[in-house]
Amino acid sequence: MRCLLEIKEVSKSFKKDKRKVKVLNDVSFSVKKREFVSVVGPSGCGKSTLLSLIAGFDEYDEGNIYFKGEKVIAPSPERVMVFQDFNQLFPWKTVIENVLFPLNVNKKETTLNERKDLAKKYLKMVKLEGYEDYYPNEISGGMKQRTAIARALIMKPEILLMDEPFGSLDAQTRMQLQTTLIELLEEIETTIVFVTHDIEEAVVLSDRIIALGKSSNSIKDVMVNNLDRPRDRLSNKFIEKVKKVYDKIKE
Amino acid sequence: MTNKFMDNKFIIRLFWIVILGIIWQVIALSEVFNLTSFPRIETLLASLIKDILNGDIIIQTLYSLSLIFKGLMLGLIISIILSGISMISKVFEGFVDTVIAIAHPLPGIALLPLVILWMGIGERAIIFIIVHSVVWPLTLNLLAGFRAIPNIYKQIGKNYGLNSLKIIRYILVPASLPYFITGLKIGWARAWRAVISAEMVFGAAGSAGGLGWFIFKKRVFMDTSGLFGGLIVIILIGIMIEDLFFDKFEKMTIKKWGMSI
Numbered sequence: 001m002r003c004l005l006e007i008k009e010v011s012k013s014f015k016k017d018k019r020k021v022k023v024l025n026d027v028s029f030s031v032k033k034r035e036f037v038s039v040v041g042p043s044g045c046g047k048s049t050l051l052s053l054i055a056g057f058d059e060y061d062e063g064n065i066y067f068k069g070e071k072v073i074a075p076s077p078e079r080v081m082v083f084q085d086f087n088q089l090f091p092w093k094t095v096i097e098n099v100l101f102p103l104n105v106n107k108k109e110t111t112l113n114e115r116k117d118l119a120k121k122y123l124k125m126v127k128l129e130g131y132e133d134y135y136p137n138e139i140s141g142g143m144k145q146r147t148a149i150a151r152a153l154i155m156k157p158e159i160l161l162m163d164e165p166f167g168s169l170d171a172q173t174r175m176q177l178q179t180t181l182i183e184l185l186e187e188i189e190t191t192i193v194f195v196t197h198d199i200e201e202a203v204v205l206s207d208r209i210i211a212l213g214k215s216s217n218s219i220k221d222v223m224v225n226n227l228d229r230p231r232d233r234l235s236n237k238f239i240e241k242v243k244k245v246y247d248k249i250k251e
Numbered sequence: 252m253t254n255k256f257m258d259n260k261f262i263i264r265l266f267w268i269v270i271l272g273i274i275w276q277v278i279a280l281s282e283v284f285n286l287t288s289f290p291r292i293e294t295l296l297a298s299l300i301k302d303i304l305n306g307d308i309i310i311q312t313l314y315s316l317s318l319i320f321k322g323l324m325l326g327l328i329i330s331i332i333l334s335g336i337s338m339i340s341k342v343f344e345g346f347v348d349t350v351i352a353i354a355h356p357l358p359g360i361a362l363l364p365l366v367i368l369w370m371g372i373g374e375r376a377i378i379f380i381i382v383h384s385v386v387w388p389l390t391l392n393l394l395a396g397f398r399a400i401p402n403i404y405k406q407i408g409k410n411y412g413l414n415s416l417k418i419i420r421y422i423l424v425p426a427s428l429p430y431f432i433t434g435l436k437i438g439w440a441r442a443w444r445a446v447i448s449a450e451m452v453f454g455a456a457g458s459a460g461g462l463g464w465f466i467f468k469k470r471v472f473m474d475t476s477g478l479f480g481g482l483i484v485i486i487l488i489g490i491m492i493e494d495l496f497f498d499k500f501e502k503m504t505i506k507k508w509g510m511s512i
Contacts, residue, residue: 076412087401091509
């Protein structure tokens, strides 16, 4: 079977002070449909760059990225990104208007009421019932990220790209959002590529963990994570797994 | 809470206006200055009411405001075009930057003699001055606004399948609203001052003449109370637009959204 997403020998460098700095070096992996893959690594290992290449925001220098067998050359609503930045919501729109935005601008063949019902359904899924008419500056960071997830999911993307979406949240809120995301996985049929520097987060969420190294800017290891769900963060197996991933990454 | 504060602010204003009025009246009554050049408050108000009732001041005010409105609209269109093209073309961006650097420091009133030579005196010349006063600060602010938009907004727009036009319409324009309002405020303030001065120099050429001409005429006829009436109207309109209209608009939009710069 062909994979949903295939990354083949991708390299990317940026120019800095007339010098080429390599951020990704010969990276290859693939993601199957409905799989949850996390990419972990220290700051500067190129994990966010990798995600932005998959989204089609940036061009890669070498190699190929295939999505459903076709080369990725531009952004598409089939590959939706959720960012870390709380600013990703439009401040001039309420929570529900933000979620409605992708539907409204694409004007699919539905009435506004149908679209509103759909938006409410997704807001309920991310546990934001009752906050529909708040503006982003009136809600907390965690709620903003929930809204952003609802806005991304309403497009029914084939693949959801998440770039450290919980990275700016406090520990407790972060765990709450992780729990919500795990619950969502049962309701939606989306493939997820999740970038994080938090190893515990990767272990609690994903089916497979890709470790990127900073010095090499390439893949150090790909680890299958088949711990039973729901995962208990305090179980020995869980802690062992976290340790194993940590050992791979540290340099 | 906010309402109470507003009331307080209003009461404080009123209190000091009354105090200033009393001081004024005391000076006038003491007749240190000639009563014709320093009239009593009741004479002043009576004259203002007379000018309002016979319609003089209203027509001239409306005329000035209509000129500003035309100038603002024209300036707005030009600014949007200039800043829009600057965003698209690097070459044009340099050109616009240079033109702004040259024209922006030039007060509208300094251009008057030249405008009179080129266009004569009349409505067209005044509108030219207004447009000059509005276009540069507005373009500067629009450009600053476009440049300040987070890159992430454009990425989100592209991600959800919007084309360039839709990205401008649905994302870039609302996102730059705080800068747009700032530009409009500066533009308005400059236009309002420019129009009063231009009208005083041009007189009533061709039509009713505006507020500037109104106070100029009053001076010619030594009607000090009438002159003060004109000044009061100028102050009131300034307060209305700057404190009430823009303030209210900001509260309804960028302040509510937490977007103030």
